[in-house]
Amino acid sequence: xxxxxxxxxxxxxxxxxxxxxxxxxxxxxxxxxxxxxxxxxxxxxxxxxxxxxxxxxxxxxxxxxxxxxxxxxxxxxxxxxxxxxxxxxxxxxxxxxxxxxxxxxxxxxxxxxxxxxxxxxxxxxxxxxxxxxxxxxxxxxxxxxxxxxxxxxxxxxxxxxxxxxxxxxxxxxxxxxxxxxxxxxxxxxxxxxxxxxxxxxxxxxxxxxxxxxxxxxxxxxxxxxxxxxxxxxxxxxxxxxxxxxxxxxxxxxxxxxxxxxxxxxxxxxxxxxxxxxxxxxxxxxxxxxxxxxxxxxxxxxxxxxxxxxxxxxxxxxxxxxxxxxxxxxxxxxxxxxxxxxxxxxxxxxxxxxxxxxxxxxxxxxxxxxxxxxxxxxxxxxxxxxxxxxxxxxxxxxxxxxxxxxxxxxxxxxxxxxxxxxxxxxxxxxxxxxxxxxxxxxxxxxxxxxxxxxxxxxxxxxxxxxxxxxxxxxxxxxxxxxxxxxxxxxxxxxxxxxxxxxxxxxxxxxxxxxxxxxxxxxxxxxxxxxxxxxxxxxxxxxxxxxxxxxxxxxxxxxxxxxxxxxxxxxxxxxxxxxxxxxxx
Numbered sequence: 001x002x003x004x005x006x007x008x009x010x011x012x013x014x015x016x017x018x019x020x021x022x023x024x025x026x027x028x029x030x031x032x033x034x035x036x037x038x039x040x041x042x043x044x045x046x047x048x049x050x051x052x053x054x055x056x057x058x059x060x061x062x063x064x065x066x067x068x069x070x071x072x073x074x075x076x077x078x079x080x081x082x083x084x085x086x087x088x089x090x091x092x093x094x095x096x097x098x099x100x101x102x103x104x105x106x107x108x109x110x111x112x113x114x115x116x117x118x119x120x121x122x123x124x125x126x127x128x129x130x131x132x133x134x135x136x137x138x139x140x141x142x143x144x145x146x147x148x149x150x151x152x153x154x155x156x157x158x159x160x161x162x163x164x165x166x167x168x169x170x171x172x173x174x175x176x177x178x179x180x181x182x183x184x185x186x187x188x189x190x191x192x193x194x195x196x197x198x199x200x201x202x203x204x205x206x207x208x209x210x211x212x213x214x215x216x217x218x219x220x221x222x223x224x225x226x227x228x229x230x231x232x233x234x235x236x237x238x239x240x241x242x243x244x245x246x247x248x249x250x251x252x253x254x255x256x257x258x259x260x261x262x263x264x265x266x267x268x269x270x271x272x273x274x275x276x277x278x279x280x281x282x283x284x285x286x287x288x289x290x291x292x293x294x295x296x297x298x299x300x301x302x303x304x305x306x307x308x309x310x311x312x313x314x315x316x317x318x319x320x321x322x323x324x325x326x327x328x329x330x331x332x333x334x335x336x337x338x339x340x341x342x343x344x345x346x347x348x349x350x351x352x353x354x355x356x357x358x359x360x361x362x363x364x365x366x367x368x369x370x371x372x373x374x375x376x377x378x379x380x381x382x383x384x385x386x387x388x389x390x391x392x393x394x395x396x397x398x399x400x401x402x403x404x405x406x407x408x409x410x411x412x413x414x415x416x417x418x419x420x421x422x423x424x425x426x427x428x429x430x431x432x433x434x435x436x437x438x439x440x441x442x443x444x445x446x447x448x449x450x451x452x453x454x455x456x457x458x459x460x461x462x463x464x465x466x467x468x469x470x471x472x473x474x475x476x477x478x479x480x481x482x483x484x485x486x487x488x489x490x491x492x493x494x495x496x497x498x499x500x501x502x503x504x505x506x507x508x509x510x511x512x513x514x515x516x517x518x519x520x521x522x523x524x525x526x527x528x529x530x531x532x533x534x535x536x537x538x539x540x541x542x543x544x545x546x547x548x549x550x551x552x553x554x555x556x557x558x559x560x561x562x563x564x565x566x567x568x569x570x571x572x573x574x575x576x577x578x579x580x581x582x583x
Contacts, residue, residue: 017030017046019191022191029062045062050066052186055172057163077116079181082184091146096149097148097149098110098126099130102270102271104158115198118201124202125145126203133419134416135422141416154312155309157279165181169395171391214248215251221413221423225257227430231437235299236301236303236429238305243270244306253429264294276290283408287314306425307408311384313425319441329404336412337370337404338449354376355375356401358380358387360537361405367379368453382405383542387411388418391403400414457570457571471545478524490532490574490576500524538550551578553573553574
């Protein structure tokens with residue numbers, strides 16, 4: 001595309017960034033983009049504003065209104081500051097916590113945020129270095145702050161960064177505050193509206209004191225210190241994938257008694273370039289390759305890894321042949337939920353007032369396990385802020401035990417209000433120790449759970465469509481499935497269709513349509529349920545240029561020896577469903 005094809009709106013917006021309100025480096029880059037023959041980058045950078053959504057900001061770093069930079073981060077922070085001053089006007093002092101991950105520019109953005117809050121008369125607690133996302137949530141609660149921000153793009157590719165905003169309870173912001181904050185951010189239409197000059201008297205640096213308190217809370221999760229004492233030399237290979245858990249997670253494992261934590265030195269290197277992986281995402285098998293190689297080399301029992309901001313975990317275990325296999329997010333949540341609910345039951349802690357939570361795209365096995373334990377299981381939209389909102393709703397009335405989602409996120413306890421890979425890794429390590437204490441592997445334990453509660457096989461597939469044209473294509477795919485939903489999937493009749501955008505559920509057999517009444521808002525998600533218990537969910541990602549498809553099929557596992565056969569049958573069925581959906 002040549003400069004002659006630049007849309008007038010894009011050109012006008014870009015030329016505004018040549019104003020002296022913007023720093024010299026930014027102006028030079030915009031000028032260079034305007035003069036370039038290929039205008040693709042310019043259009044992507046300016047065709048829209050990087051939207052402050054319900055979770056904050058996330059985007060590619062660079063100059064432009066659709067990029068993560070000092071000015072888009074500044075507008076978001078100024079809008080949030082303005083809203084906090086309105087919402088908490090009666091308080092003598094408004095306080096926020098600011099943290100960041102390992103990404104390029106994260107420290108710069110975090111310091112920019114601290115300066116803007118302090119310039120607006122808001123007390124800013126800024127961590128002295130990178131910290132995992134769950135610790136920011138913990139600190140908000142511990143320091144009794146009104147809000148918090150972490151600069152992170154989670155497991156996105158290295159060119160991304162992001163801005164996640166939190167509320168007084170340490171959870172990501174939900175309604176009505178999310179929309180109210182968005183309105184305030186949209187009011188920031190001029191760079192001069194942003195107060196960049198900080199007040200050092202209102203910025204306080206946080207250090208190891210909060211770390212110790214956080215580790216204490218995580219360690220308090222442990223149910224069986226006697227088992228850990230017997231299995232303290234169990235070999236655990238750990239990788240932070242260049243990110244924030246590099247120090248705190250080994251410290252938490254040691255705090256509960258594990259003594260044989262094996263590092264992957266190359267991945268202990270903190271770097272926003274993620275030099276040893278293509279993607280720093282524990283959902284991707286390649287991200288755990290180095291850790292698995294280390295486990296083979298050291299004859300380890302368990303491999304655990306976290307994403308760069310420390311809220312998602314990936315694990316690998318030995319199968320019946322002694323080979324390392326990956327455990328997916330649903331299986332991890334199944335193991336954790338089973339262990340925590342059964343430990344509560346065995347130790348006589350269940351009163352009938354407890355609950356657990358999962359997201360609608362997560363395995364229905366979680367509910368089956370909860371039902372068997374006599375614990376209510378709530379279904380929420382995708383995203384941990386919705387799990388946190390259920391915890392908030394019942395705080396002081398009912399006891400939250402645990403909650404998780406298929407995307408490798410889990411919260412084992414109510415000490416924070418976001419998914420926590422630190423706590424989840426501590427728990428999964430204890431489960432592995434318990435299995436070993438009983439003469440079995442973690443893999444065999446998972447199979448025993450399937451035998452008792454029923455087998456399920458899950459798979460997630462996504463399609464990436466970048467830029468403006470990609471966003472339009474994703475919308476068209478959702479429109480197609482709404483207007484012409486499948487009538488059968490994998491040889492089984494579709495019996496129920498849930499549309500969370502319209503909050504309607506349709507019985508595909510009788511044609512009856514009913515309202516969905518247990519959700520606090522709408523969400524662009526479609527679900528199809530079949531006669532034989534299969535479930536398919538379709539949703540655009542809220543943080544990445546993707547549309548995601550989630551599949552779950554059911555079967556019966558009678559003994560461990562049947563596992564591979566039953567798994568292959570289930571995978572073939574998912575392939576048939578994907579073919580039926582033409583993806």
